[in-house]
Amino acid sequence: MADADARRVVVTGLGVVAPNGVGAAAFERALRDGRSGVRAIPRMAELGFGCRVAAVPPDVDEHAAKEFSPDLLRAMNSNHRYAALAALECWRDAGFARPERGDDRVDWETGAVVGTGIGGMDTIAERVVPMTDAGEVRRLGSAVVEQAMASGPSARVAGLLGLGNQVTTNSSACATGTEAIVLGAERIRSGRAERMLCGGSEGASVHAWAGFDSLRVLARGWNDEPERASRPLSASAAGFVPGAGAAVLMLESLASARARGARIHAELLGGAANCGGQRGGGSMTAPNRTAVVRCIRAALADAAIDPAAVSAINGHCTATGADPGEVRSWAEALGCAPAALPPLTATKSLLGHALGAAGAIEAVASVRMLAAGFLHGAPNCEDLHPELAPFAGAVVHETRAEPELRVLVKAGFGFGDVNACIVLGRWNGV
Amino acid sequence: MQRSEVYEKVVKVLTPHLDEPGAAEKIAPGAHIIDDLGVNSARLIDVVIELEDAFGVAVGDDELDAIATIDDVVSLVAAKLG
Numbered sequence: 001m002a003d004a005d006a007r008r009v010v011v012t013g014l015g016v017v018a019p020n021g022v023g024a025a026a027f028e029r030a031l032r033d034g035r036s037g038v039r040a041i042p043r044m045a046e047l048g049f050g051c052r053v054a055a056v057p058p059d060v061d062e063h064a065a066k067e068f069s070p071d072l073l074r075a076m077n078s079n080h081r082y083a084a085l086a087a088l089e090c091w092r093d094a095g096f097a098r099p100e101r102g103d104d105r106v107d108w109e110t111g112a113v114v115g116t117g118i119g120g121m122d123t124i125a126e127r128v129v130p131m132t133d134a135g136e137v138r139r140l141g142s143a144v145v146e147q148a149m150a151s152g153p154s155a156r157v158a159g160l161l162g163l164g165n166q167v168t169t170n171s172s173a174c175a176t177g178t179e180a181i182v183l184g185a186e187r188i189r190s191g192r193a194e195r196m197l198c199g200g201s202e203g204a205s206v207h208a209w210a211g212f213d214s215l216r217v218l219a220r221g222w223n224d225e226p227e228r229a230s231r232p233l234s235a236s237a238a239g240f241v242p243g244a245g246a247a248v249l250m251l252e253s254l255a256s257a258r259a260r261g262a263r264i265h266a267e268l269l270g271g272a273a274n275c276g277g278q279r280g281g282g283s284m285t286a287p288n289r290t291a292v293v294r295c296i297r298a299a300l301a302d303a304a305i306d307p308a309a310v311s312a313i314n315g316h317c318t319a320t321g322a323d324p325g326e327v328r329s330w331a332e333a334l335g336c337a338p339a340a341l342p343p344l345t346a347t348k349s350l351l352g353h354a355l356g357a358a359g360a361i362e363a364v365a366s367v368r369m370l371a372a373g374f375l376h377g378a379p380n381c382e383d384l385h386p387e388l389a390p391f392a393g394a395v396v397h398e399t400r401a402e403p404e405l406r407v408l409v410k411a412g413f414g415f416g417d418v419n420a421c422i423v424l425g426r427w428n429g430v
Numbered sequence: 431m432q433r434s435e436v437y438e439k440v441v442k443v444l445t446p447h448l449d450e451p452g453a454a455e456k457i458a459p460g461a462h463i464i465d466d467l468g469v470n471s472a473r474l475i476d477v478v479i480e481l482e483d484a485f486g487v488a489v490g491d492d493e494l495d496a497i498a499t500i501d502d503v504v505s506l507v508a509a510k511l512g
Contacts, residue, residue, distance in 0.1 A: 071449045071473070101451060139479055142472040 005255035009185045009268040010427065012195075012257050013094030013250030015086035016364045019055035019243050019351050022063055023089060027361075028368050031376040032399050036227040036350050038241050043206050051218035053226040055243035055352030056204045057082065075143035076156065077123045079203030082246035082357070083114050083153035084160055087197055090248040091161055094195075095262055099162050109194040109256075111165030113184045114154040114248060115176035116201050117356030117414075118208045123147040125207035153201040157248070165193040173414030174316065175273070176200045177247065177359025181422050182271035184251045194256040199360035201246035208355070209242040215285070217320055218242060227379075230353075232317035232346040233327070233388055233395060234381040240318040243352030247360035249367070266367045267425040269407070270303025272296075275418045282417035286322065289329050292419055296333035296411060299421035305407055307334040310342050312375060312402070313394075314366040314410040317346035318353050324387035326413065331391070338390035345369070345396050349378035359412035363422065366410045370426050373403040431511055436485075437504050443480045444500070447473055459501045485511065 014024045019037025021027035030037070037055040044052040064073060064081045067088060076084065088098060099105070128148055131140055146152050151169040158167040166187060172179045177200030184196030202208070212218050219239040222229035230241040257264055274295045276288025300307055313330055317323055331341050347362045354361055369375055377398040384392055411421035431439075441457055448454055450468035463469050469477065474497070478489050481503065487510040497503055 069449050071447055074476070101449075141479055142470075142475040 005253065005258060007189050008254035009188050009251050010254050010257050011249050011265040011268060011367055012252045012262040013090040014265060014364050014367060015088065015090030015093060016247040016361055017057045017060060017082045017086045017245045018247070018361050019057050019245055019354070022057055022060065022085070024093065024364065024368070027364065028372070031347070031350065031365055031368070032374065034350065034377050034379050034399060036230070036379070037243070038226045038229055038352050040223065040226050041206070047206060049206070049210070049213045050216070050220045051213055051239065051241065052223040053219070053229045053241055054204070054209065055230070055241055055354065057245045060085065075146060077120055077147045077203055078205070078244065079116060079120055079153050079201050080147060080156045082203070082244065083201035083248070084156050086199065086201070086246040086248040087114070087157040088160065090197060090250050094250040095260070098160070103162065106162050106164035108164040110163050110196070111187065111193045112154050112157050112163055112167045112197040113170055113180040114157055114197065114199055114201055115170040115172070115180045115356050116150060116153055117171060117173050117176050118202065119150040120148040120152055120203065121208040122203050122205035125205060157197060163197070165196070171356065172418045172420065173416050174318070174353065174355060174358060175412040175414035175418045175420040176356040177361065178363060178410060178412040178422055179273050179420035180360060181249060181251065181268065181363055182273050182420050185268050185271055188251055188253050195250060195252045197248050198251050199246065199248035200357040202244050202355040202357040204244035212242060217285070219319060230319055230349050231380040232319040232349050232378060233323050233385055234319070235383045235385045237319040237323060237385065240320055240348065241352035243354035243358070245354045245357045245361055247357060247364045249360065249363060264427045265371050266427050269305060269423040269425040270299055271420070271422040272298035272302055273418070273420040274298065275416070278417045284417070285415050286417070287413045287419070288417055289325060291417065292326070292329040292413055293333045295419035295421045296330065296409065299409065299423050303423035305423055307336065310334060310407050310409050311405040312343045312345065312369070312408045314345045314347060314362055314408060316411055316413045318348055324385050327388055327391050339393060341391050341394035343375055343396050343402070344394045345375055346378040346381070347376070349380050359420065363410055366408050366424055370405050370408045370424050373401060373405055375400055375402050433504060433508050436508050436511070437500070439484060440481065440500060440503050440507065443484050444477060447477050457500070459499070459504070461500050462498055463500065481507065487511065
């Protein structure tokens with residue numbers, strides 16, 4: 001029995017810094033209430049962006065000042081602050097105390113996969129580039145490298161918590177946050193770690209968003225109505241709203257969770273990750289639909305879950321032209337008729353697209369919906385895309401109670417034609 | 431500038447960088463910045479940049495490497511101020 005427990009993976013901690021709520025409780029309330037984190041960003045207008053709205057977590061500096069010394073804050077850009085705050089909350093939620101200053105112990109059994117899509121762009125754009133080009137290399141200071149490097153967020157988290165197992169930052173564009181969970185679970189299942197903090201973080205930087213604006217994939221035309229700008233599944237969807245934030249989930253072997261009497265949020269039944277090879281209709285910015293279907297099916301197989309047992313879906317659904325194709329892929333993967341597609345939640349309607357953090361923030365939403373028995377509504381798709389008419393019954397417009405949720409599948413499909421999918425199961429104590 | 435004034439100003443620049451509990455109480459002319467006051471060796475670079483700004487002086491790489499105590503900093507700055 002102990003061996004079987006060691007191979008099962010459960011979620012024992014949650015931490016989130018989201019555009020519509022900092023902290024898991026505030027985030028859940030915002031989801032239930034349908035509160036958007038999207039707002040106008042004056043700097044985007046000043047710089048001539050087509051999209052002038054974004055979703056950025058509020059008041060983070062105030063939260064950070066309460067947790068981190070001024071000296072530490074000097075070395076923490078937005079990506080670090082989001083990741084660190086989310087990881088701290090997750091750690092405490094899992095029942096652990098933050099190590100005291102001077103506590104030199106290392107937790108060899110706990111690691112982290114905290115991913116990011118872009119990385120330390122604000123540091124690079126606002127300090128490294130201008131100061132280097134001005135011949136002021138000497139004045140960059142000692143903290144620039146740790147903030148610019150992609151692995152910064154995971155390294156920061158490791159140092160705060162004394163983590164001694166594998167600590168790394170994965171990066172798979174929009175699939176990053178979901179992939180982090182797949183990777184962490186694999187490490188626990190293989191017996192190489194007991195606990196893995198898994199998630200993603202993305203800093204707030206107009207420079208990170210500029211390329212997307214140039215690519216014409218960001219939402220335009222809603223700059224005067226920020227909360228209506230992120231429109232997954234709608235007929236008037238015209239691109240995604242860029243976002244920032246972080247979320248971290250504590251994955252733990254069931255054996256370890258039981259041994260220490262941990263509270264279990266949900267079970268991570270299985271997962272999968274693949275790529276479409278940028279063939280079969282895929283490109284750097286569009287998915288190979290065959291690969292998407294294979295990924296979802298592989299995750300279900302890994303979880304030993306029959307497609308018919310899926311209670312709900314948390315989609316990728318970014319509000320680009322890929323949404324209808326995604327929904328068709330879900331139905332194909334589950335082998336169900338359009339009218340039978342399980343309820344589909346589109347969290348980006350409230351959060352925008354937090355890039356490397358998206359999959360993780362949305363995984364936290366998925367865990368909470370599963371554990372508390374509800375599905376949050378997605379605003380902004382009252383004008384459902386005509387191609388989605390056959391699936392209309394699955395779209396969750398308004399928050400509703402769903403006490404019978406048992407299995408929730410969450411996926412992220414990223415630039416680069418990369419996919420990640422996780423299968424979450426409601427924890428019933430066994 | 432008198433040496434004592436330089437000392438006060440150096441301490442003022444240094445103090446916000448002292449992260450460890452009790453470090454502030456250990457400030458003294460002979461205090462070793464890294465070993466006694468717990469300033470991370472990498473962060474010493476930031477302290478020196480701030481000192482350069484505060485006093486309007488430039489500190490060379492060899493001079494930076496030679497800094498160990500607060501007294502070392504005070505002597506270096508005082509010499510540059512003339």
